[in-house]
Amino acid sequence: MPENPLNTVMKIDPKLVEHMRSEDAWAYDAAHGAANGVRSLAQQAIQAGTTKEEIGEALRVAYVLSGIGSVYVASQSLKELFP
Numbered sequence: 158m159p160e161n162p163l164n165t166v167m168k169i170d171p172k173l174v175e176h177m178r179s180e181d182a183w184a185y186d187a188a189h190g191a192a193n194g195v196r197s198l199a200q201q202a203i204q205a206g207t208t209k210e211e212i213g214e215a216l217r218v219a220y221v222l223s224g225i226g227s228v229y230v231a232s233q234s235l236k237e238l239f240p
Contacts, residue, residue: 187234192233192234
């Protein structure tokens, strides 16, 4: 089995890897136009204590990885959560 490419980063900054993993699904849904998935994951994150700023950070990750379309999807998905 090949080595996990994040092993070195995990040794240096395990909090970064944990953060990436927690936002990975959220950014992925936004990047692929899954509006209901974005809304559901954002609701779960908010219930778990995620801040508006952390939601914004996930948006930036989606934007960097997949472009402006993911931001439009997220904006439509989150308007009920952030009226």
